[in-house]
Amino acid sequence: MSVNNINNGDSASGIREKLNELISIVNHYSSSAFMDAGGGAPTGSEGGGGAAYDSISLYSSGVATLNAESTSDDACGTISTGYPNSAYISKDPANMGGSSVPELNDTLYSDDAGTTTLSDGWYGFYDMAAMANKSIEVSTGTINTINTCA
DSSP: OOTTOOOTTOOHHHHHHHHHHHHHHHHHHTSGGGSOTTTSOOOSBTTTBOOSSEEEEEEESOSSSOOOBSSHHHHHHHHHHSEEEEEEEEOOTTOOSOTTOOOTTOEEESSTTSOSBOOSEEEEEEETTTTEEEEEEEETTEEEEEEEOO
Protein backbone atom coordinates (compact mmCIF):
# COMPACT_ATOMS: atom_id res chain seq x y z
CA MET A 1 0.00 0.00 0.00
CA SER A 2 1.50 3.32 -1.03
CA VAL A 3 0.63 6.76 0.26
CA ASN A 4 0.81 7.91 -3.38
CA ASN A 5 -2.25 5.85 -4.26
CA ILE A 6 -5.19 7.21 -2.26
CA ASN A 7 -8.21 6.57 -4.44
CA ASN A 8 -11.86 7.55 -4.33
CA GLY A 9 -13.64 4.62 -2.72
CA ASP A 10 -10.77 3.61 -0.41
CA SER A 11 -11.96 2.50 3.01
CA ALA A 12 -11.46 4.75 6.02
CA SER A 13 -9.02 2.24 7.50
CA GLY A 14 -7.07 2.11 4.24
CA ILE A 15 -6.82 5.90 4.09
CA ARG A 16 -5.82 6.00 7.78
CA GLU A 17 -3.05 3.46 7.08
CA LYS A 18 -1.76 5.57 4.19
CA LEU A 19 -1.86 8.75 6.30
CA ASN A 20 0.04 6.99 9.09
CA GLU A 21 2.65 6.02 6.50
CA LEU A 22 2.90 9.67 5.43
CA ILE A 23 3.25 10.82 9.05
CA SER A 24 5.99 8.24 9.56
CA ILE A 25 7.84 9.60 6.52
CA VAL A 26 7.50 13.20 7.74
CA ASN A 27 8.68 12.25 11.24
CA HIS A 28 11.64 10.39 9.75
CA TYR A 29 12.76 13.40 7.73
CA SER A 30 12.11 15.72 10.70
CA SER A 31 14.51 13.72 12.83
CA SER A 32 17.87 15.16 13.83
CA ALA A 33 19.67 13.08 11.19
CA PHE A 34 18.23 15.36 8.51
CA MET A 35 18.50 18.71 10.33
CA ASP A 36 21.46 21.07 10.26
CA ALA A 37 24.24 20.76 12.86
CA GLY A 38 23.35 24.15 14.35
CA GLY A 39 20.78 22.93 16.84
CA GLY A 40 18.15 21.38 14.60
CA ALA A 41 16.48 24.58 13.41
CA PRO A 42 15.55 24.86 9.75
CA THR A 43 17.97 26.98 7.78
CA GLY A 44 15.69 28.96 5.47
CA SER A 45 16.62 28.94 1.80
CA GLU A 46 19.18 26.29 0.96
CA GLY A 47 22.70 27.62 1.16
CA GLY A 48 21.50 31.18 1.68
CA GLY A 49 20.90 31.27 5.42
CA GLY A 50 17.98 33.53 6.25
CA ALA A 51 15.52 33.36 9.09
CA ALA A 52 15.31 29.99 10.78
CA TYR A 53 11.57 30.14 11.46
CA ASP A 54 8.56 31.78 9.84
CA SER A 55 7.27 34.89 11.54
CA ILE A 56 3.74 35.61 12.66
CA SER A 57 2.28 38.83 14.07
CA LEU A 58 1.09 38.69 17.65
CA TYR A 59 -0.44 41.54 19.62
CA SER A 60 0.32 42.68 23.15
CA SER A 61 0.48 45.84 25.21
CA GLY A 62 4.23 46.09 24.58
CA VAL A 63 5.34 48.70 22.05
CA ALA A 64 8.65 47.24 20.91
CA THR A 65 8.43 43.75 22.40
CA LEU A 66 5.79 41.15 23.03
CA ASN A 67 4.51 41.29 26.60
CA ALA A 68 2.44 38.39 27.80
CA GLU A 69 -1.05 39.36 28.94
CA SER A 70 -2.53 37.76 32.06
CA THR A 71 -5.90 36.73 30.57
CA SER A 72 -7.41 35.68 27.28
CA ASP A 73 -9.71 38.74 27.35
CA ASP A 74 -6.72 41.08 27.83
CA ALA A 75 -4.96 39.47 24.87
CA CYS A 76 -8.09 39.84 22.73
CA GLY A 77 -8.24 43.53 23.63
CA THR A 78 -4.69 44.13 22.40
CA ILE A 79 -5.66 43.26 18.82
CA SER A 80 -7.49 46.58 18.48
CA THR A 81 -5.54 48.66 21.04
CA GLY A 82 -2.10 47.06 21.28
CA TYR A 83 0.88 46.70 19.03
CA PRO A 84 1.78 43.96 16.55
CA ASN A 85 5.20 42.39 16.95
CA SER A 86 6.86 39.48 15.24
CA ALA A 87 7.06 36.09 16.89
CA TYR A 88 8.64 33.06 15.28
CA ILE A 89 7.01 29.67 15.03
CA SER A 90 8.37 26.13 15.14
CA LYS A 91 5.72 23.67 14.02
CA ASP A 92 4.92 20.50 15.92
CA PRO A 93 5.56 17.64 13.45
CA ALA A 94 1.96 16.41 13.82
CA ASN A 95 0.46 19.77 12.79
CA MET A 96 -0.42 20.31 9.15
CA GLY A 97 -1.83 23.86 9.25
CA GLY A 98 0.99 25.50 7.33
CA SER A 99 4.30 26.97 8.40
CA SER A 100 2.88 30.25 9.71
CA VAL A 101 -0.40 29.00 11.19
CA PRO A 102 -0.24 28.69 15.00
CA GLU A 103 -1.67 25.42 16.30
CA LEU A 104 -1.66 23.59 19.63
CA ASN A 105 1.79 22.27 20.59
CA ASP A 106 3.67 24.59 18.22
CA THR A 107 6.50 26.54 19.86
CA LEU A 108 6.77 30.34 19.70
CA TYR A 109 10.02 32.31 19.97
CA SER A 110 10.86 35.99 20.27
CA ASP A 111 13.86 35.63 17.95
CA ASP A 112 14.13 34.16 14.46
CA ALA A 113 16.91 31.77 15.53
CA GLY A 114 14.58 30.04 17.98
CA THR A 115 16.75 30.56 21.06
CA THR A 116 14.29 32.48 23.29
CA THR A 117 10.77 31.16 23.81
CA LEU A 118 7.93 33.59 24.45
CA SER A 119 7.06 34.34 28.05
CA ASP A 120 4.18 32.46 29.65
CA GLY A 121 0.81 34.15 29.21
CA TRP A 122 -1.66 35.22 26.53
CA TYR A 123 -1.09 36.97 23.17
CA GLY A 124 -3.53 38.38 20.63
CA PHE A 125 -3.58 36.96 17.09
CA TYR A 126 -5.61 37.86 14.02
CA ASP A 127 -6.39 34.66 12.11
CA MET A 128 -6.68 35.79 8.48
CA ALA A 129 -7.94 32.43 7.24
CA ALA A 130 -10.84 32.42 9.72
CA MET A 131 -11.12 36.25 9.71
CA ALA A 132 -11.30 36.12 13.50
CA ASN A 133 -9.48 37.60 16.47
CA LYS A 134 -7.99 34.92 18.71
CA SER A 135 -5.99 34.64 21.88
CA ILE A 136 -3.08 32.24 22.21
CA GLU A 137 -1.95 30.89 25.58
CA VAL A 138 1.75 30.06 25.79
CA SER A 139 3.49 28.07 28.52
CA THR A 140 7.25 27.47 28.33
CA GLY A 141 7.03 28.59 24.71
CA THR A 142 4.42 25.99 23.72
CA ILE A 143 0.92 26.90 22.54
CA ASN A 144 -1.50 25.31 25.03
CA THR A 145 -4.77 27.05 24.15
CA ILE A 146 -6.21 29.01 21.22
CA ASN A 147 -9.51 30.79 21.85
CA THR A 148 -11.71 32.82 19.51
CA CYS A 149 -12.28 36.27 21.00
CA ALA A 150 -15.85 37.23 21.96
